[in-house]
Amino acid sequence: MKTYLVGGAVRDRLLGLEPGDRDHVVVGETPETMLAAGFRPVGRDFPVFLHPRSNEEYALARTERKSAPGHRGFVVDSDPSVTLEEDLSRRDFTINAIAEDDDGTLVDPFDGARDVEARVLRHVGPAFVEDPLRVLRAARFMARFAPLGFTVAPETMALMRDMTTSGELDALVPERIWQELSRALAAKRPSAFLSTLHDCGALQAILPEVEALYGVPQRAEYHPEVDTGVHVEMVCDMAARLAPGDDLIGFAALTHDLGKALTPVDELPKHLMHEQRGLAPLRALCERLKVPTAYRELALTACREHLNVHRLAELRDDTVHKLLERCDAFRKPERIAQLALVCEADKRGRGGAGDDDYPPGRELQRLHAAALAVRAADVAREGLQGPALGEALRKARIVAIRQARAASSAR
Numbered sequence: 001m002k003t004y005l006v007g008g009a010v011r012d013r014l015l016g017l018e019p020g021d022r023d024h025v026v027v028g029e030t031p032e033t034m035l036a037a038g039f040r041p042v043g044r045d046f047p048v049f050l051h052p053r054s055n056e057e058y059a060l061a062r063t064e065r066k067s068a069p070g071h072r073g074f075v076v077d078s079d080p081s082v083t084l085e086e087d088l089s090r091r092d093f094t095i096n097a098i099a100e101d102d103d104g105t106l107v108d109p110f111d112g113a114r115d116v117e118a119r120v121l122r123h124v125g126p127a128f129v130e131d132p133l134r135v136l137r138a139a140r141f142m143a144r145f146a147p148l149g150f151t152v153a154p155e156t157m158a159l160m161r162d163m164t165t166s167g168e169l170d171a172l173v174p175e176r177i178w179q180e181l182s183r184a185l186a187a188k189r190p191s192a193f194l195s196t197l198h199d200c201g202a203l204q205a206i207l208p209e210v211e212a213l214y215g216v217p218q219r220a221e222y223h224p225e226v227d228t229g230v231h232v233e234m235v236c237d238m239a240a241r242l243a244p245g246d247d248l249i250g251f252a253a254l255t256h257d258l259g260k261a262l263t264p265v266d267e268l269p270k271h272l273m274h275e276q277r278g279l280a281p282l283r284a285l286c287e288r289l290k291v292p293t294a295y296r297e298l299a300l301t302a303c304r305e306h307l308n309v310h311r312l313a314e315l316r317d318d319t320v321h322k323l324l325e326r327c328d329a330f331r332k333p334e335r336i337a338q339l340a341l342v343c344e345a346d347k348r349g350r351g352g353a354g355d356d357d358y359p360p361g362r363e364l365q366r367l368h369a370a371a372l373a374v375r376a377a378d379v380a381r382e383g384l385q386g387p388a389l390g391e392a393l394r395k396a397r398i399v400a401i402r403q404a405r406a407a408s409s410a411r
């Protein structure tokens with residue numbers, strides 16, 4: 001049986017990165033011969049099989065005919081006469097269209113290895129435009145590979161622009177968009193995902209609430225990078241630096257300032273109330289992309305509270321307690337460290353602030369720990385229950401916050 005390693009595994013090894021999943025392509029076989037050789041079938045759309053021992057994926061070499069716009073409209077043709085070159089010619093990028101023989105020989109008809117060297121993301125051929133998901137994949141690969149020096153080839157960028165204007169991105173299902181977005185947010189440079197999509201026009205189709213931030217000015221004394229879209233790019237990169245691989249923090253970083261797009265023109269460059277204004281577009285975005293609950297909740301919390309956290313030192317003890325309650329911090333204690341990270345990314349993700357210290361993040365966690373240490377059992381006196389017990393707990397927690405603050409200012 002003739003099999004080749006293809007795609008990410010070959011590419012990542014050429015780049016000197018730790019390869020992810022190992023995908024293979026099989027030439028000259030049929031589903032029947034695969035099953036007879038002990039492979040197990042997976043997936044209904046494509047002829048893909050799992051190796052009986054390694055569990056790695058083996059796909060029959062295939063060509064595809066487009067039957068309808070959008071990601072799902074393919075008719076797969078994988079008869080045993082389909083060649084390796086035909087299969088590779090329908091793949092997305094030249095760096096993903098390199099096959100490796102059993103003995104390590106590369107089969108590279110589209111000069112993918114040259115593009116790995118040149119650090120260029122280039123489409124393989126005309127079939128590129130048949131799958132709108134590839135616009136998002138290009139942006140997601142940039143989030144991972146821009147730190148290595150990659151750029152998108154101009155001719156590929158032009159095709160991505162065409163695919164966007166033709167309205168084909170509308171066919172993408174929310175689950176796939178979220179999958180690409182969350183993977184980009186977990187990569188080293190999420191800003192490259194955003195700027196790539198912004199540059200080809202696709203951000204408007206995928207994340208209009210984020211696209212709307214570009215060109216919105218903010219106050220130069222706080223933001224040397226005056227454009228709000230650029231600020232959000234920087235915050236996402238800072239979040240990726242502070243919490244590597246954590247798309248939960250990344251998503252809250254991405255969306256914390258959505259309200260700035262809704263500031264009335266005569267109030268610019270100030271953004272009074274942007275924390276409140278951001279909640280509605282954030283809910284709409286989460287609804288549309290079916291964003292998982294944990295991601296939505298942290299993002300809403302960060303959107304609503306980030307200014308409060310920045311000025312934590314000015315808040316009264318009972319106001320700090322209210323903030324903690326709004327964050328649901330007594331039932332979900334992990335929330336506070338996450339919120340602190342997002343706020344730190346916001347503060348440090350601006351021109352000239354990259355290495356600044358962020359004391360409010362630590363202080364928030366310290367005050368939260370002090371309040372959390374007060375238990376209902378500590379304040380339960382005889383006969384105290386229900387609302388009265390709740391009130392006693394609240395007062396005791398505020399006292400704990402006051403004492404924690406006094407202890408630190410006395411040091």
Ligand SMILES: Nc1ccn([C@@H]2O[C@H](COP(=O)(O)OP(=O)(O)OP(=O)(O)O)[C@@H](O)[C@H]2O)c(=O)n1
Pocket residue numbers: 006007008009020021023090091092093096097131133134137
């Ligand atoms: N829309 C797509 C999806 C996948 N592929 C091809 O299928 C391979 C495997 O896809 P996938 O595992 O999704 O991506 P990888 O390139 O392997 O990258 P990752 O590291 O993210 O797995 C890709 O390399 C590419 O050749 C493609 O051409 N077009």
Ligand SMILES: [Mg+2]
Pocket residue numbers: 007008009020021022023
């Ligand atoms: Mg892969």
